[in-house]
Amino acid sequence: MKISEMSFSQASAVMLRIAAPVANICDDDELSGILKDFLAMRVRPNIASYGNMIPRLLTYCLENHRADTYEIISALLDIPTGKIGDTPFMEIVNGLKDSYDEVIVGFFTRSKAAKRSEGTER
Numbered sequence: 001m002k003i004s005e006m007s008f009s010q011a012s013a014v015m016l017r018i019a020a021p022v023a024n025i026c027d028d029d030e031l032s033g034i035l036k037d038f039l040a041m042r043v044r045p046n047i048a049s050y051g052n053m054i055p056r057l058l059t060y061c062l063e064n065h066r067a068d069t070y071e072i073i074s075a076l077l078d079i080p081t082g083k084i085g086d087t088p089f090m091e092i093v094n095g096l097k098d099s100y101d102e103v104i105v106g107f108f109t110r111s112k113a114a115k116r117s118e119g120t121e122r
Contacts, residue, residue: 001100015107016074021068025061034060 003011025031038053061069067081074081077095084092 002099003103004101010101014075015104018072019098023069025065028064030064031057032059088097 001010003014006014012030034053034056038057041053070081070084072085073092073096076099077092079087079092079095
């Protein structure tokens with residue numbers, strides 16, 4: 001379910017639960033470099049940009065931030081973290097696609113990593 005479709009109580013619980021894992025991921029300096037690469041590729045067609053970047057981001061996050069990634073998935077899809085590894089891959093992928101919401105993006109865009117990738121960190 002999208003954050004914008006949740007009640008305030010539901011949405012605030014999810015946002016509080018994912019705030020720390022998102023911060024851990026976004027404040028990673030190596031990930032910041034990957035995001036800079038992505039921003040530079042945005043002039044290319046979306047399929048080329050996303051097709052190149054999503055595997056890099058997913059691989060990096062699962063190798064270096066598995067617990068954070070699982071916590072975010074768990075909160076967004078309401079699946080216990082201990083069951084994520086046994087959940088069918090496409091169920092997770094489709095659930096995340098269905099939960100994507102501009103509210104989440106807007107809430108987290110001013111992270112340290114986002115500011116660095118924009119070149120505006122002070």
